[in-house]
Amino acid sequence: MVFQKRVGCAPNGFHIPAMPRVPRSAKGKRSSRKKVEGNQMSAFDLLASLAGKLLSEREGFWTPSNEQLDNESSIKGGVFDQGSCDESTVAPPFVSHGNLNLCFKQHLKSMEPITATCAPNDGSVGEFADKSLDSASPMESCVYRVDDRTVMSLHCKGQIEGQTDSNRKKSVIVSSESSVDLPPYGDCPRAQSCSFPSTKDGEALHGDDQENSSVCTHPCSVHSRALKPHCLEAHRRRKLKKSNYRKCDPASYYNSGEVSNNDVEMKPVFHSQKLFYTRQRSKRSSFKQKKLFEHCSISPSCETSPDEVIVDSLAKDGIKLEADNLLAALNGANNISCTRRGSNPLYDSEDHPVKLCIKSFKVPELFIEIPANATVGSLKRTVMEAVMAVLGDGLCVGILLQGKKVRDDSKTLRQAGISYEDKMDGLGFTLEPSPAGTPPSILNLKEPAFVLTDPMPLNKFQASDATVLPPPLPPANCIEIDHENSAHSSIDPPDNLDSDSKMLVPWAAANSAGAALSLVPLGKSRRSEIAQQRRIRRPFSVSEVEALVQAVEKLGTGRWRDVKIRAFGDSKHRTYVDLKDKWKTLVHTARISPQQRRGEPVPQELLDRVLSAHAYWSHHQAKLPDPAEPRLLT
DNA sequence: TTTAGGG
DNA sequence: CCCTAAA
Incomplete structure (x- = not known):
């Protein structure tokens, strides 16, 4: 008996008490030296990188005015880019108080607004949501409709004013078929996605919505993420297609992805222990879809199902991680010498420290299939492996400001506009794949639909189970990178997110308990022709x-x-x-x-x-x- | 996994 | 840099 369980929707996620070393992915694990080469990034490294990005770099030539964007679209863009149920969380232990929640989303992108925050760190999202219904609240709400669903978006309207009321910047989009008092439809034409809050408060407020919202995910949208054909190297595609993919009945994908969001649903779909690692089935708003498909020949309408709604949510129990804490943790743990207050030379005399609150990072959700007679321990290991496969194979932090990537690491926060309060609600962080050995680069996850399968040679697997398995994935991170950008970061071109977005397909880590994993995309043939990552060019010095x-x-x-x-x-x-x-x-x-x-x-x-x-x-x-x-x- | 070469 | 046949 085999059952399939979607792990991702576990309300409280998976709290990993310690951040183990990440198993190396497919390549090069032979010698210890090779392991060193592995692009492993501990959670600490992640934080360090993040902190470095945020607090250590100040030079730049870019002026914030270039980045003046529509204030609202940013959040929505982020929301659209997220579009999934909230998933498991990982709480790194090194944060003294407060956790950095890594929510297993369907892709490695965080839309959570990093909010300028001042102690005391108050207010859950739910509270904000509550308050948002009050006109006096710093939150704005708007309602829009996605298909048959009325959706309410709560987002911050206020500016950070002074040091006391600055942490009111949250954005949550609440799926609402419930009794929430909703403003009239159409108030916010740009907002077209729904999400349900996964914070406890959000649950309390819209608890009824959660199940309904679950419906929002639809298997058919597994392949609805637009991959821009123009981003793909035709040559590579052909090769991939030829060498790595095989024809596969799309229905099998859907079957495999047909597990509902009900955690308890079991489906005897597969017969071997597999890990399904799929992207959240979701639908983007027509608005976003328009953008998404702007460069895509695939019609959105044929890619999504009517009842698909973006389900986006904030991290369950997303505990804020204040910059102070982060820095303290970093300092304590790794001698990173950065202080935040007054005398810090990082700040100009008249420069106000930028306080950031990272609510959560999102990483892809997981599907796991494991024999019913497997032990709990093996399930744990399996989940852990899946988790670490996602988290461990090198992540870097990307920063989104007003929906646009901030690529120039040399810019100061002020230059990047991060210190501008009116933009703080448009600030988001993403977890992104870090190309091996390269500095963090901004990569958007666009097609995070995978299946973790048995590690047996693909050809054998295909021969034995060809009708069930989706096409195998190329054996490496599949990241399409901007070839125009060298290893050096650069300013994000002032166009939309999608135009320079990247794709990524994480590669599963090796196993540790006989449950080696390999990754297989869950997408459909057309867009499962995922571009394989091309390493960033690094001229020899x-x-x-x-x-x-x-x-x-x-x-x-x-x-x-x-x-x-x-x-x-x-x-x-x-x-x-x-x-x-x-x-x-x-x-x-x-x-x-x-x-x-x-x-x-x-x-x-x-x-x-x-x-x-x-x-x-x-x-x-x-x-x-x-x-x-x-x-x-x- | 490495080497050797073509792309 | 990528891809791969061969070793």
Whole structure:
């Protein structure tokens, strides 16, 4: 007997008492060194990264005025981009008081507004929701209709004024088929998504809605997330299609995703222990869909079901994490020397500290299928593995301001507009995949629909269960990145979110208890042709070239692994293949005229050595790993 | 997993 | 940088 249970809707989520080291994902776990290369990011790292982003960078050339956006659209954009039930939460233990809730959403994106907040940290979302119905409340509400559902959106209208009333900026969108006193439909034409509050307060307020809201998720929308074809490399698509995907009855996806939001629903769909890792079935508003599909040839109407409604919610028990606490935790744990108050040189004399409250991060929800005779312990492990597969394979924090990504890490908060109170309700953080070994880059999760399956070779699996399983996923993070952006962050172009959005497909981590996982997209063929991540281009610096040349001189051109160890042993982002390729280009560069060379000029001396080494090793086989290593005569 | 090469 | 056949 096999049952399938949707984990994600567990009201209280999964509270992980400690943040273990994350199992490495599919690639390179062979040696310890490889593990080091693994793009692992602990929750602490995450916070550190976040803190660094928020509090440590101040230089920039961008002026906030460029980012003046519609104040309302931001939240809604964020909401639309979220669109899912609230899911499990992970509470890292290192936050002294207050938890950073990582809510398992269907994708790694957080729309939770980071609010400027001043102690005392009051007010749950529910309270705000309550108050929002009061005209005196700092919250605004608006109502709109999604299909047959009336939806109320509560969001902040107030500005942060002074130090006492600044933490009133919350946004919650409340699904409402209930008795909530709703303003007339149409008050807020832009708001078209619904979500249900998962905070306890929200539950208390709209408890009846939760179940109803659950209905909002619809399996059919599993594939409704728009993947912009223009974002896909056709070439890659073809390859992926050819090599990694197989035809599969779409209905099987739906079956697999047909588990309702009722936690208790069991479905004997699969016969082996699997983890379903699917994106929340949701529907975006027509408004958002328009944006989503703006560059997509797929019609939204055919991608969504009428009764799908975006279900978005705030973290269950989303405990605020104040910057103070965060910094204190960081300082205490990792000697990060940043203080927040007065004397902090990070702040200009007249610069007010920016207090932020991260309500939650959202990561994809999980579907788990496990034999009924499995032990509770194995279930726990399975969930943990799924969780860590999502969280562990390298996350970085992205910042959304007014719905736009803030990419320039060098900007100050003020320059980025984060210190502007009138924008605080448009500030959001996202958990994003961090390309291996690369600085955090902003990546939007657009197609977080996966299935975790048995790790058996895909070909075997296909042969044995081809009618059930969705197409397998390419064996790596599938992140489409902006090729225009190098590793260096840059300013977000002032266009909409989707235009520069990225896609990601996390790759499951390895197992620990015989339940190895692999990830398979749950999407449909068209858009399950997910672009595989292309690593961010990282031009070799002169010093790197120097190290490479030196190592090749010593080791020869046939031992790239050794060269890598020798010259880039601690570098995560330079693989031996990279080095081999770089050497290839170096040889080429050395042979062409300086006028033809591009990029950062390599000193001629190095190029000469490249040619010399290349010539030498062309005639000397570098076979012997160690003893009398041939020396290059120079 | 590494190497070697083409793309 | 990617992709992959071969080793």
